[in-house]
Amino acid sequence: MNLSRQESMDSFLAHCRAAGMRVTPQRLEVFRELAQTDEHPDAETVFRGVRRRMPTVSLDTVYRTLWRLEEQGLISRVQVLSERARFDGNAIPHPHFVCTRCGLVRDVEYAAFNEVEVPARMGGVGTVEALHVELRGICTNCRQASGARARRDSVS
Amino acid sequence: MNLSRQESMDSFLAHCRAAGMRVTPQRLEVFRELAQTDEHPDAETVFRGVRRRMPTVSLDTVYRTLWRLEEQGLISRVQVLSERARFDGNAIPHPHFVCTRCGLVRDVEYAAFNEVEVPARMGGVGTVEALHVELRGICTNCRQASGARARRDSVS
């Protein structure tokens, strides 16, 4: 799960080539920037980091690259899955099912949720107040709508 | 945890009055709209629903009301906590600590995460592909920065 810097760059190159993606200096730098930090930066921050070594890079290229890498499963997004804010009439934390295709959100019964213990402190990071759990997948509607295609895609 | 419609409107009124919030028709309708659905709508959808019964309501009032109700702990947001997309060089799902004050995101070791079993299907809702866990709280920096105030706030 944790690769060294070099290994991670190597597997990045291998993946790009296997997927037929061009390996451009911009992509290398964007990926490197993300691989060498655990701060989960936003696009602007990645942009500033890359620009230090590549002054001509543009912010929109960083965006395009980030989405492309995510699409390829090379990086991931934190708190993804909706451009719009969604609200819940129930203020008590509870697990949600979220469809990664259409954004549908539903409350779910998920026994394991109630059993896990929430630590009050998380190492030196901070104090924990609430546990937020999302089960991400494909909703029944989307599956039926796209049929076999959805099933094939969901394997990757 | 689940109140009837009437109970939930009653406790809404009681909370508003106790907090010194004015009870306006708009607020009643926004809350009612959220309380009577489990579809976790976005602001636009709430707006359309409210407008059916109150044609003069405006979208910005709906936004202001939603934030106000959230601030009061009367409703909650799904997938909150950041206006900006944040990225993770590690594509494998793993738990995050998220600071609700500054948006900081960190990977955490959270043994309980690895132990819970992810069901392949979620009732009739859909098929599950990944479990996404967030521990929300206040990071060490924010706590130190705001000192006693942070500690008091975090009780609510």
Added chain:
DNA sequence: TTAGCTGCAAACGCTTTGCCGTAAC
């Protein structure tokens, strides 16, 4: 009576897109 709230409209900020030149393959 008087804050606090609403509606309107314009602004804001993150993100996306069209276009064309350029570089990876």
Added chain:
DNA sequence: GTTACGGCAAAGCGTTTGCAGCTAA
């Protein structure tokens, strides 16, 4: 040589804000 990609600038879209009139308490 082809074709995908990058840079630029302008647009897009959800959300926020300033202001003036209104209304709940």
